[in-house]
Amino acid sequence: MAYKGVAVAAATAVAVVGTIAYLDHVRTSDPEYRKKVKARKAAAREAKIAALAALKEKAKAEAEAAKAEAAEAAASSDKDAVGAFFVAQMQAGQEALNKGDLDGCATHFANAVTVSETPIDILVYLKQSIPEELFSLMVKKIDPEVLRDKYFDNFPGEDTGLRVEPTDIKYKQNCMFAVKDFAEGDVFHTEKPFLSALLPDMDPAGYCGLCAIVITDVVPCAQNCGQEFYCSTDCRDVAFGSHHAILCSGAKFSDPTDPMAMLVAHTKSTGRKEVLMVGKALAQVFNPKPVRDCTADIAHLSFDEPLPAPNEMVKKEFALLLPVLTAKVEQAEQILTLDSYTAMLSKIKRNAIPFTTHPNPKGLMVKSGHAVYLAGSFMNHSCDPNVKISFVKKTNQIQYTARKAIKAGDEVCFAYNGFSMKKTEERRAELKKAFAFDCMCGKCVPEVPQPKLSMEHLEKKLAEQKKATENMKNKSTPSPEQKAEDELE
Ligand SMILES: [Zn+2]
Ligand SMILES: [Zn+2]
Ligand SMILES: [Zn+2]
Structure with a gap:
């Protein structure tokens, strides 16, 4: 690259x-x-x-x-x-x-x-x-399909008490299940996002470009671009090492004809954040030396419905983003097509969660941006969720708490748009608009079956996997006896 x-x-x-x-x-x-x-x-x-x-x-x-x-x-x-x-x-x-x-x-x-x-x-x-x-x-x-089927099949690790398993329910492919019991109020997982963007109308000097916290001592980008500001040098370095190295225009950002300056001006005038999120995702994929490689995280994001045809606004945003990327990554033009851009846009739209990091003047916590989380993107939405999300230390780091008792084998779900008391049709329409899916949760459609993981089935599967690992290890490191035997032959 x-x-x-x-x-x-x-x-x-x-x-x-x-x-x-x-x-x-x-x-x-x-x-x-x-x-x-x-x-x-x-x-x-x-x-x-x-x-x-x-x-x-x-x-x-x-x-x-x-x-x-x-x-x-x-x-x-x-x-x-x-x-x-x-x-x-x-x-x-x-x-x-x-x-x-x-x-x-x-x-x-x-x-x-x-x-x-x-x-x-x-x-x-x-x-x-x-x-x-x-x-x-x-x-x-x-192959992203292999990663999705194999790598994430084992995600997110035994110690979390969570597990991603495929289901045979058509509209839900991989689901996140609890593999142990959680009591009501248990905080069972926290994680930082691998993709995050502030609302376009927010002052970038006021909120950290990485963790979204309200900045007390401003740390500018090392190239002094004025695009992003940070709460600490740590956040600055991680941001640069993930997305910002590719997106930073340096001093050129003050020139209104700079591609990045034009893109930011567009998001500010339209209030649309999506194109910047896609840009940040692609910048991480294109970055040859990322501080944390999230290519696999991005590859697994799902969007199961047929892709929507790009409208004029999507085409315009694609045309604005492309020169930003080609300025640093020559092959971006060959790699990124309108189709692949639309696919990435749909996936991010489906998986981005609004976060809150600060209160408004009335003291109410207000939305400050959108972020995509690895475990979070495996959790399905429910209008009657068993998980409540909140944000840690006024940053975009997410925390998952059991909203009610969860039994091993239960699917864990949270409400993508916050818990809503609205009528079913209204709620479903809002979800469709914001996240592009038809909610099939137990509250919206009580007659459809909800996923359940059989712990017996899981134990059998894990035992088989363990045996396969042992076989593989024995094969790749021959015992001294076998080595001697091989040499005799
Ligand atoms: Zn920060
Ligand atoms: Zn910069
Ligand atoms: Zn629902």
């Missing part, structure tokens, strides 16, 4: 190389000598470029072939063949890494994750053992 950071590094390299060349020039100013050296260097450089290109092509073809094989292996019922393929891909990844072929390495590791029966273990292992940049590159190569 092309990125200005790379260009800056290249410019620095050119400057350093330039200085050395100048010193060389002082030493050997014979014109013939210089001509000969120049020709020799050019020939050597061309040969090197050609060799590198050939190597790259070869590695790419190999990795592509392996990818096709991975899809085939994943669909295969021959467990031994899948296991052998997994081990081979892990080894090929390691070899590519040793050669410095990061792209090939990422492809092979992604193939291994794709076929693995316990991808969460592999992902956790890789996350700890390979460089952040390589991990991020690898995650981008894993």
